[in-house]
Amino acid sequence: MPETISIIIVEDDEAVREGLRMLINGSEGYHCQAACPSAEDALRTIPEFRPDVVLMDINLPGMNGIECVICIKNAWPEIQVMMLTVFDNTDEIFKSLTAGATGYMLKKTPPAKLLEAISELVNGGSPMSGEIARKVVQTFARPVKHPLPESNLTAREEEILSYLSKGFLYKEIAAELFISIETVRTHIRKIYQKLQVRTRTEALLRCMK
Amino acid sequence: MPETISIIIVEDDEAVREGLRMLINGSEGYHCQAACPSAEDALRTIPEFRPDVVLMDINLPGMNGIECVICIKNAWPEIQVMMLTVFDNTDEIFKSLTAGATGYMLKKTPPAKLLEAISELVNGGSPMSGEIARKVVQTFARPVKHPLPESNLTAREEEILSYLSKGFLYKEIAAELFISIETVRTHIRKIYQKLQVRTRTEALLRCMK
DNA sequence: ATAAAAATCACATCAAAGGGTGATTGACAA
DNA sequence: TTGTCAATCACCCTTTGATGTGATTTTTAT
Numbered sequence: 001m002p003e004t005i006s007i008i009i010v011e012d013d014e015a016v017r018e019g020l021r022m023l024i025n026g027s028e029g030y031h032c033q034a035a036c037p038s039a040e041d042a043l044r045t046i047p048e049f050r051p052d053v054v055l056m057d058i059n060l061p062g063m064n065g066i067e068c069v070i071c072i073k074n075a076w077p078e079i080q081v082m083m084l085t086v087f088d089n090t091d092e093i094f095k096s097l098t099a100g101a102t103g104y105m106l107k108k109t110p111p112a113k114l115l116e117a118i119s120e121l122v123n124g125g126s127p128m129s130g131e132i133a134r135k136v137v138q139t140f141a142r143p144v145k146h147p148l149p150e151s152n153l154t155a156r157e158e159e160i161l162s163y164l165s166k167g168f169l170y171k172e173i174a175a176e177l178f179i180s181i182e183t184v185r186t187h188i189r190k191i192y193q194k195l196q197v198r199t200r201t202e203a204l205l206r207c208m209k
Numbered sequence: 210m211p212e213t214i215s216i217i218i219v220e221d222d223e224a225v226r227e228g229l230r231m232l233i234n235g236s237e238g239y240h241c242q243a244a245c246p247s248a249e250d251a252l253r254t255i256p257e258f259r260p261d262v263v264l265m266d267i268n269l270p271g272m273n274g275i276e277c278v279i280c281i282k283n284a285w286p287e288i289q290v291m292m293l294t295v296f297d298n299t300d301e302i303f304k305s306l307t308a309g310a311t312g313y314m315l316k317k318t319p320p321a322k323l324l325e326a327i328s329e330l331v332n333g334g335s336p337m338s339g340e341i342a343r344k345v346v347q348t349f350a351r352p353v354k355h356p357l358p359e360s361n362l363t364a365r366e367e368e369i370l371s372y373l374s375k376g377f378l379y380k381e382i383a384a385e386l387f388i389s390i391e392t393v394r395t396h397i398r399k400i401y402q403k404l405q406v407r408t409r410t411e412a413l414l415r416c417m418k
Numbered sequence: 419a420t421a422a423a424a425a426t427c428a429c430a431t432c433a434a435a436g437g438g439t440g441a442t443t444g445a446c447a448a
Numbered sequence: 449t450t451g452t453c454a455a456t457c458a459c460c461c462t463t464t465g466a467t468g469t470g471a472t473t474t475t476t477a478t
Contacts, residue, residue: 097349126342130334136345137335140306154454159300167410169434176299182457189437190454199464200410200435201376363424378464391427398467399424408434409465 005122008051009035010042010068011084012060016107020055020084023111030115039068046072051079052122056101058085058092066095073100080121084114088131097136103127152194160187165204214331217260218244219251219277220293221269225316229264229293232320239324248277255281260288261331265310267294267301275304282309289330293323297340306345312336362403369396374413 007024009032011017017035024032033049036042039060046054054072058065069081082103083096093104103121105114106129117127128136153161163173170188174181197203216233218241220226226244233241242258245251248269255263263281267274278290291312292305302313312330314323315338326336337345362370372382379397383390406412 094349097346098351100350102343102346102350120339123339124343125339126337126346127339128335128342128346130329130332130336133335133337133342134311134333136349137306137311137337140303140345141309142307156455162300165410167408167414169408171434178296178298179455180457182459183455185436186456188435192436198436199376199378201374201413204410204413205376365425380464388425389427391429392425394466395426397465401466407466 004029004031005053005118006049006051007032007053007055007118008042008046008049009055010039010060010065011035011055011057012037013057016057023114027115030118039063039065039071042068043071046076046079050076053118054079054081055084055118056081058083058096066092066099069096069099069101082117082121082127088129088135090135093132093135094139104132105129106132153191157187157191157194160184161191161203161207164188164191164200165207213238213240214262214327215258215260216241216262216264216327217251217255217258218264219248219269219274220244220264220266221246222266225266232323236324239327248272248274248280251277252280255285255288259285262327263288263290264293264327265290267292267305275301275308278305278308278310291326291330291336297338297344299344302341302344303348313341314338315341362400366396366400366403369393370400370412370416373397373400373409374416 007030009017009020009024011020014037017037021032021035024030033051034045036045040062042054042056056065056069060068065083065085069083072079072081077100080103081101082105083092083101084105084107085092086107088106096104103117103126105117105127109117109129120127159177160173163176168176170181170184174184177184192198192203195203195206197206216239218226218229218233220229223246226246230241230244233239242260243254245254249271251263251265265274265278269277274292274294278292281288281290286309289312290310291314292301292310293314293316294301295316297315305313312326312335314326314336318326318338329336368386369382372385377385379390379393383393386393401407401412404412404415406415
């Protein structure tokens, strides 16, 4: 968390690019290190500056913004990339997130909100324009739910089993659930008893039947 | 989009519940129709008021908040539910979103931000606290290491992996293949390297696509 | 033929998993 | 009221798993 956030802009439209640069450099705590008109240019420029944040347009001449994000996150996973684009095209949203972008704002966002979003990004958040966030969230929504399959495990045990089967370490489960590792072990012992298994892998295979 | 947003609170802690009610009723454009201490109470109260928004705690006596969301969205899909809870437990987040919640804020959120989130919710957004949004977004991120799809395991490594994924202990694999346990270790070390994993369970999950 | 890759084994070390026993608390039901 | 059960935590201890750093032998490909 630097006191001044260093930023690189990737945007082919000169007016937008310079507008953003002026906004950023005119704001306390934000510094635009470079403003690139193409993805290729950005990939040459980034190693020189190592910015905290990259603002990325999608429609670019040559390599597009999403491919550029893949390159950036491959080489410098610590850099936070925020997509900044005109449309809320569903496909582009998910391709961007898959590529490793952690923010997605529309260009119509007011300047103050944009700066706030950048700040949120470096503070571990994932700023998204409202309609974007809604689309992302709705990919999880299931129209109806089927009642849980018959099992003698308690709700807590089921919960812990689900972490177990995702490969979490005991201490990771403990941290996630805010309980002691001893409690995790106790639960797992009971789960193993009930499932008649002796190891994590057997339990996993059992619940995949 | 009503000019005044009508809201029902579901929260068992009286202090928090009344605090929220006062915040909402003290703010222009927001109206708290009811504040329920339990999910059951909420399900009785909602048909009477038909609120725009429900603020839902998760840890409730009796039916929990997530189950309550399922009931609500089943009966009144147009109602927007925002989870309001203390912890950013990953499992609860995704269960809530799957259940149909479209917002997820932590209780530590400052009052002004909370009102803004409610407003965003009825305007088609999905407000989430920063760390929540990041977790949601990161479920899409693929570790962009392409050299994974084709794992060049040798025949022997494949063989050992198959025992591994059936839950065999190292010494059982060794006995089965008439080799030393040290050799088993060595193979597994190479398998893990190639699959880019660190544990048996991760390897198993990786094999299962 | 010889260099590279695969398969084998050893030792050391640390982290993680699993088993046993026991104890406390709160919820709920007989 | 009492007893059961779920959930929590604390010790003890042993086994298993994972990693590092070697080495030797066999196969395989150039």
